[in-house]
Every structure is written in structure tokens, then in C-alpha cells.
Amino acid sequence: MESLIPISELNDFVFCPRSLYFHHLYGGYSTALYHDTPQTKGNIAHESIDEKKYSTSKKWLQGVEVSSEILGIYGKIDLFNTETGELVERKRKIVKVYDGYKLQVWAQALCLQEMGYTVQNIFLHSLVDNKRYAVEFSGVETHCNASLQEQIQKMRSFSLDDGFSQNPEKCAHCIYAHLCDQTNF
Ligand code: SF4
Numbered sequence: 001m002e003s004l005i006p007i008s009e010l011n012d013f014v015f016c017p018r019s020l021y022f023h024h025l026y027g028g029y030s031t032a033l034y035h036d037t038p039q040t041k042g043n044i045a046h047e048s049i050d051e052k053k054y055s056t057s058k059k060w061l062q063g064v065e066v067s068s069e070i071l072g073i074y075g076k077i078d079l080f081n082t083e084t085g086e087l088v089e090r091k092r093k094i095v096k097v098y099d100g101y102k103l104q105v106w107a108q109a110l111c112l113q114e115m116g117y118t119v120q121n122i123f124l125h126s127l128v129d130n131k132r133y134a135v136e137f138s139g140v141e142t143h144c145n146a147s148l149q150e151q152i153q154k155m156r157s158f159s160l161d162d163g164f165s166q167n168p169e170k171c172a173h174c175i176y177a178h179l180c181d182q183t184n185f
Pocket residue numbers: 016017018019020022166167170171172174175176177180182183
């Protein structure tokens with residue numbers, strides 16, 4: 001049986017498959033060794049979620065673990081309103097709704113659906129500027145599911161020897177640049 005993929009790694013893989021590979025090399029070390037400042041701030045933003053501080057109302061599921069046997073993924077949701085079917089993922093600051101963000105919340109929603117909940121709406125919430133971004137889901141679940149399955153397949157079959165297009169903007173700020181021979185250009 002194949003191991004389950006963490007939902008949090010969907011976005012990391014979209015950012016750069018190679019950086020996720022290097023991240024795994026550091027798996028046994030303190031995250032302080034490889035988390036840069038924005039990543040650390042993002043984790044702090046999630047502390048109140050993990051400690052279930054958002055609301056005491058029973059209608060909210062907060063920081064609950066979810067999984068999908070069908071897709072082979074697992075992770076945590078941020079906030080889910082069981083009465084309205086609203087799923088919310090808070091991030092420190094959102095400047096653009098990246099494909100990786102969409103895959104993350106689609107994965108959360110499909111896990112919830114497999115667990116018997118109905119997801120009606122999905123929102124990404126940018127904490128710094130208090131902005132909300134709707135992510136399509138209800139009515140287009142088939143498309144979301146197909147995109148997710150395609151991504152999971154790419155992750156399962158990834159090899160460091162795969163061809164890769166460099167992105168100088170990403171590579172210039174990458175904390176793994178010293179490990180990555182793709183930056184020797
Ligand atoms: S240096 Fe560039 S290619 Fe290498 S891991 Fe970092 S972002 Fe990816």
C-alpha cells in the first residue's frame with residue numbers, strides 16, 4: 001500500500017518539486033534549520049488554529065485531522081462550519097490565489113466529503129489585510145478531483161532526475177539553493 005501524502009505538501013510541490021525533495025532530507029532536524037521567516041510567520045498564524053482557539057461553538061470544526069483513502073492524502077483543516085458548509089483556510093498574507101493553495105483546499109474539501117460532510121463554499125482568508133478569496137468547488141467537484149489526482153500522481157512519480165525548468169525568481173530566494181545543482185547557471 002502506498003503511503004499517504006500530507007495535504008500541506010501539495011502547495012510545496014507546486015512551488016518546486018525539488019525544494020520539497022530537499023525539505024524531506026531535513027526531516028529529522030529542527031524546522032528552524034530550513035524554515036525561512038515567512039514560513040515561520042505562517043506557522044505562528046496557525047498556532048491559534050492548532051490550539052482550537054477560534055471559537056467554542058460546536059458548529060465549527062477547528063484544526064481537525066482529515067484524510068481520504070480514495071485519494072491517499074491526509075492533513076488538517078483550518079475551519080469548517082458544519083451548519084453552512086463553509087470551509088476556510090487562513091494564511092498570513094495572500095497576494096495571489098496560487099494553484100497550490102487551490103489544491104490544498106480542494107484536498108481538504110474532498111476529505112471532508114469522504115468523511116460525510118457537505119462542503120458548499122471555500123474561502124482563503126488573508127490575515128494581515130483581512131481579505132477573503134472565494135475558491136470554486138461546489139458544482140465543479142469533478143474538475144477539482146481530477147486536478148488533485150493528476151497532482152498526486154506527479155508527486156508519487158517524481159524523481160530528482162526529471163527534467164526541470166529553472167525559475168530564477170524562485171531560485172534566487174530558495175533556502176536549498178546551495179544543495180540544488182539546478183542553480184549552477
Ligand atoms: S534552487 Fe530553485 S530549483 Fe532548486 S530547489 Fe530551490 S527553487 Fe527549486
